[in-house]
Amino acid sequence: QSVLTQPPSVSGAPGQRVSISCTGSSSDIGAGYDVHWYQQVPGTAPKLLIYANNNRPSGVPDRFSGSKSGTSASLAITGLQAEDEADYYCETYDSSLSGSVFGGGTKLTVL
Amino acid sequence: EVQVVESGGGLVQTGGSLRLSCAASGFTFSSSGMSWVRQAPGKGLEWVSSISSSGGITSYADSVRGRLTISRDNSKNTLSLEMNSLRAEDTAVYYCAKRAVTDRGWYYFDCWGQGTLVIVSS
Numbered sequence: 258q259s260v261l262t263q264p265p266s267v268s269g270a271p272g273q274r275v276s277i278s279c280t281g282s283s284s285d286i287g288a289g290y291d292v293h294w295y296q297q298v299p300g301t302a303p304k305l306l307i308y309a310n311n312n313r314p315s316g317v318p319d320r321f322s323g324s325k326s327g328t329s330a331s332l333a334i335t336g337l338q339a340e341d342e343a344d345y346y347c348e349t350y351d352s353s354l355s356g357s358v359f360g361g362g363t364k365l366t367v368l
Numbered sequence: 369e370v371q372v373v374e375s376g377g378g379l380v381q382t383g384g385s386l387r388l389s390c391a392a393s394g395f396t397f398s399s400s401g402m403s404w405v406r407q408a409p410g411k412g413l414e415w416v417s418s419i420s421s422s423g424g425i426t427s428y429a430d431s432v433r434g435r436l437t438i439s440r441d442n443s444k445n446t447l448s449l450e451m452n453s454l455r456a457e458d459t460a461v462y463y464c465a466k467r468a469v470t471d472r473g474w475y476y477f478d479c480w481g482q483g484t485l486v487i488v489s490s
Binding site for chain 1: 403415427468471472
């Protein structure tokens with residue numbers, strides 16, 4: 258069982274907006290640690306999507322955005338495209354475990 | 369191009385040992401913290417271990433502490449993971465990941481390798 262809780266799956270039609278939640282606790286997200294998001298297309302390595310809550314690395318479309326509030330964070334994807342179909346993971350630091358922790362992952366299906 | 373490439377995975381018996389390597393290029397390896405992250409078949413990502421840029425500070429997940437050892441050779445731009453007393457639950461793809469730092473000093477993984485598969489079986 259993951260320290261960070263994500264919905265197992267979300268879906269949306271092309272062009273729509275979807276959101277993926279990531280819920281933590283007072284020892285991780287709630288403690289003020291930055292949240293990061295990774296995209297993993299099946300069969301490939303994870304790729305950094307959002308860092309430090311709401312920052313996009315070079316090359317990541319502005320359709321992807323992140324936010325954080327209290328003990329939770331969210332990833333929003335607007336203008337859904339078929340190529341967005343992938344697994345998405347949130348990640349942060351947990352002071353009680355003294356290490357990085359990941360969410361269980363959310364599978365995004367583009368209908 | 370920033371790149372990390374893992375090697376050394378394979379099939380090993382329960383209780384056995386294996387050494388993974390990660391070759392880094394395209395960035396100043398000696399200035400970057402590094403990590404190992406694993407993914408069991410059909411499962412999510414699990415952080416395994418991290419090491420500071422100098423190698424002086426290491427950290428481990430509870431599930432591997434005492435059995436896996438992370439190290440680095442900055443003269444060869446290489447990261448390693450020594451794996452001992454392997455268990456079936458260690459079966460996973462092991463990813464080498466470069467660490468970056470946010471403005472507030474928190475780490476994240478900004479470059480990942482393609483992974484190397486470790487299968488532990490009796």
